[in-house]
Amino acid sequence: MESIIEVRNLTKVFNSRGRKITAVNDVSFDVSNGEIFSMIGPNGAGKSTAFAMMTTLIKPTSGSIKVAGFDAENEDDRIRPIIGIVPQKLSLYPDLTARENLELMGNLYDVPKKVMEERIEYYLKLVNLETHADRFTGGFSGGMKQRLSVISAVIHDPQIIFWDEPTTGLDPQTRQAIWKLGRKFNTEGKTLIFTTHYMDEADKLCDRVAVMNAGKLMALDTPENLKKASNSTSLEEVFIHLTGEEIRD
């Protein structure tokens, strides 16, 4: 299958108060068009940093990324319109209504007004927020906020979707609802890349898993193959096997 993302020798070094932190360390991998791809790894493994570079928010220290054939460093204006992002940190405007938040995103992504209004109605229904459309999101529950974040990332019908820990802190019902959306978007032909700390989610959902640890890519394969390779019965065992038992700072 053709690759939609090509990551080559990707490295990111942060200078934080005089200390150098290598958040991503010489990582290479491909994401195929139309697959569900997940990244797992302990806290601080570099998942969000890798996402930030793939979504053109920050520039790599070295290495290269191609998204849909465009260079992430120099052609970010070509990449941004075709990707949708749900950041790890919730980022809705609390003093705007759900609809205003969606319209803002639609406008910033140049979605024509009529199409935008249709999509907003459609997606609000899809995530059962239609009756809350005109409430300020500041008063939303965590689950409602996350459902809104998820649909605000597809208002411009992106080809690739990035979800950074979309289910953290959510109840099982909302988690399931979100994964249902993920599958739906995927069957519509969108490539989905997500991170999670729930191993069962990665196990059940994705075509391939990348395991990261301390900035390094430890393994990349289907969940089945990963389990086979380390003689484990669950992805959690694989995870511990590959990343060790000590707790990260």
Place this chain on the structure above:
Amino acid sequence: MDLKKEIRKSWVIMIKEFRQIIRKKAFMIPMFMFPIVMIVFFGYGMGGTVKNADVLIVNDDTGIASSSLVQEIGSFIPKYGDDKMFSITYTKDMGQSEAERKIDSGLYKAILIIPQDYSERVARNESVTLTLLTDSSDTSSSSIIINFMKQLFSGTSSSLVTLKIPDIYGKLQYIDFLTPAVIALTVFMGTIQTMGYAIAGERQDGTLVRIMMTPVSRGAIILGKTLHQLVLQLARAVVLIIGAIVILGVTMNGSWLLVALVLIIFTLSAVGLGMAISAVSEDMTSFQAISMLIAFPSMFATGVFYPLSSVPDWMRWIAYMVPLSYANDAMRTIMIKGLGLSFIANDLIILALFAIFYFALGVYLFRREV
């Protein structure tokens, strides 16, 4: 880069900022109340206007120059409403220590001592020192008296063109003096504060990063937020000035267009400064701390509450480095003196330089830090 698209997106961002700010009731209400409270409380409560202040002139000289000076002072006493600001008594033969005691006891707000050789020295073109003692516990009165006298003497020493100067101060009510500067101060603090919400606040809650992931250039984000500030601050200043004229009877002698021009340039410098502070502060708390550090000296060193001429030298040096001082001066020149562009040209040039400098700094730090 598609310029039309960028401008449309700036517009979208500006509208968003307006929606947000209008909904922040806890912010909007003080935004209008704060300056009004300040004008009313400082303007009336602190008794900024001088009425019938007792001034004693001690004249030990019998020459022509001193008697004409005394006459001049007498005939150009500024008025407040129907009342004269000073009521003057004359005497002779009073030493400085005795005069000081009179002030201590509250008998006089000010005492001017004219030395015996005043006329002689003036005739010989020599320098001569007059002593003006004021009751500095009443800061407003004393600063007004000092200014009145300073103006008078700065004229006298060169020529007889002293007559115009008291005329300016003849119109002076403290509230007239206060209002233009409070408007400028309000614009300054308000801009910095709202820029804090718009950048440091949004950075803290993650929304700014989210916006920066969309196909919007940073230029468009900055433009949107700047346009929002310009419209917001101008609208607020107009409402406040009209309110001050209608409710408090404040003087507005000059051109609204010039006021707008000053405020636009001034707002731009405050936007830049607010952006710079936002960019270097990690969160809203540190933003507040840094902006307070800047706001307070600006408030008290730039001649909002008293004329710059009456602040100590070291404070005046601080004032020269803060754009608010020039905005205060320009606003007063327009609103009180009713003078035109040529009289505020210097202020405008300096304000424009501040605007360019702060804006460049703000954009640079925003691009680097955010």
